[in-house]
Amino acid sequence: MYAGRKHLETYRVSLMLTERCNLSCSHCWLDSGPDKTVSMATAEAFDYIDQAREIPTVKWISITGGEPFLFEDTLLKVISFAKKRGFYTECVTNCFWAQSEKKAEIILAKLKEAGLEVINISTDDFHQRQLPFERVLNCYKASQRLGVKTVIMCVVARSSRLTIGRVVGMLADGGIQVIGKDHRPNSPVSALAIESGFIPAGRAAKLPESKRVTDGASIKGPCHQILRDVSIAPSGKVFPCCSALGTDEAFAIGNAGRERLRLIIQKASRSPLFKVLMNQGPEGLYKKGVGRSRKEYVNRCDLCYAVMTDSEVFLSDHSGSKRQSNQQQKPPDDCSHRSHRDFFYQPGARKRPNKGGKRAGNHKFYSAMCF
Ligand code: SF4
Numbered sequence: 001m002y003a004g005r006k007h008l009e010t011y012r013v014s015l016m017l018t019e020r021c022n023l024s025c026s027h028c029w030l031d032s033g034p035d036k037t038v039s040m041a042t043a044e045a046f047d048y049i050d051q052a053r054e055i056p057t058v059k060w061i062s063i064t065g066g067e068p069f070l071f072e073d074t075l076l077k078v079i080s081f082a083k084k085r086g087f088y089t090e091c092v093t094n095c096f097w098a099q100s101e102k103k104a105e106i107i108l109a110k111l112k113e114a115g116l117e118v119i120n121i122s123t124d125d126f127h128q129r130q131l132p133f134e135r136v137l138n139c140y141k142a143s144q145r146l147g148v149k150t151v152i153m154c155v156v157a158r159s160s161r162l163t164i165g166r167v168v169g170m171l172a173d174g175g176i177q178v179i180g181k182d183h184r185p186n187s188p189v190s191a192l193a194i195e196s197g198f199i200p201a202g203r204a205a206k207l208p209e210s211k212r213v214t215d216g217a218s219i220k221g222p223c224h225q226i227l228r229d230v231s232i233a234p235s236g237k238v239f240p241c242c243s244a245l246g247t248d249e250a251f252a253i254g255n256a257g258r259e260r261l262r263l264i265i266q267k268a269s270r271s272p273l274f275k276v277l278m279n280q281g282p283e284g285l286y287k288k289g290v291g292r293s294r295k296e297y298v299n300r301c302d303l304c305y306a307v308m309t310d311s312e313v314f315l316s317d318h319s320g321s322k323r324q325s326n327q328q329q330k331p332p333d334d335c336s337h338r339s340h341r342d343f344f345y346q347p348g349a350r351k352r353p354n355k356g357g358k359r360a361g362n363h364k365f366y367s368a369m370c371f
């Protein structure tokens with residue numbers, strides 16, 4: 001039986017259907033692009049969905065990438081399978097496939113028929129340097145016509161022309177609610193929109209520091225997503241969240257191709273490091289005197305990534321959290337993030353989002369992404 005504490009109830013499992021993408025955005029923390037060849041087999045996706053069913057608190061299956069619409073048939077099958085297994089489903093996209101409103105509607109209608117609940121549209125300068133905004137508009141109009149719930153994600157740099165306000169204006173829909181901004185949509189709300197600064201992980205680590213948006217976003221407070229919103233890569237590797245700790249193999253907590261997902265999460269829930277993240281957030285780690293090397297961070301996940309990729313964090317935990325001299329802090333020869341994995345295993349925190357099996361509204365569902 002899944003023995004997680006109440007506050008550690010996993011509610012969403014994201015399947016990264018493919019590493020491949022038609023675009024190669026400079027801010028992509030997963031380093032996706034046309035040159036990537038690794039994808040998840042349909043049978044593997046089905047298996048992970050069945051494994052997710054062993055965790056009664058999981059209500060949502062999210063399909064991510066790369067660009068999952070590159071494999072439209074697989075996407076349809078996986079959405080349909082998840083729906084039949086009783087899950088709500090979501091998928092993310094850059095909308096490259098929406099060449100016209102009509103085409104967008106045909107494709108989305110098939111996905112809706114298969115069981116798709118939410119479409120999560122990525123749009124910003126990074127994407128639109130390679131793809132006309134018209135595709136986003138076509139997809140948005142189709143989702144609205146079909147009644148597919150819609151979330152718009154806009155990642156910004158300091159120099160961004162396309163901010164979330166501008167995107168909402170270009171979509172010309174006064175019913176879009178912008179999360180975290182002083183903005184009153186018309187009633188009823190037609191879609192949710194979220195803006196966040198890019199996090200310097202993966203390819204985005206190569207972007208100049210001066211482009212980071214570090215003002216305003218909070219880095220304080222506990223992480224509400226860790227082990228609640230887990231992701232599985234095409235390799236079967238399981239990651240503790242869908243944000244920055246889902247971007248680096250070093251943070252994998254197990255492999256769902258070799259061990260049951262519920263056992264992987266159970267084990268991970270015993271990691272003292274995760275416990276700190278759940279109860280105090282990444283700030284709790286640097287307050288212990290480790291891992292904070294910059295003055296400013298984009299948001300909590302940026303700080304988390306910076307702290308967790310600092311080998312001192314691992315050493316500090318290994319050495320009973322007492323910092324030692326530089327020489328003593330040097331990792332042993334066999335030391336890598338992965339070799340410290342037992343360090344990750346600890347419990348966490350959270351309230352069930354979907355009590356009584358009731359459908360989660362967009363707000364609760366997307367609170368995952370509101371930093
Ligand atoms: S950010 Fe999204 S659209 Fe851009 S390369 Fe990465 S996966 Fe593709």
Ligand code: SF4
Pocket residue numbers: 223224225226240241242243244245246277282300301302304305
């Ligand atoms: S703070 Fe962000 S990156 Fe860190 S575990 Fe939580 S969601 Fe993941």
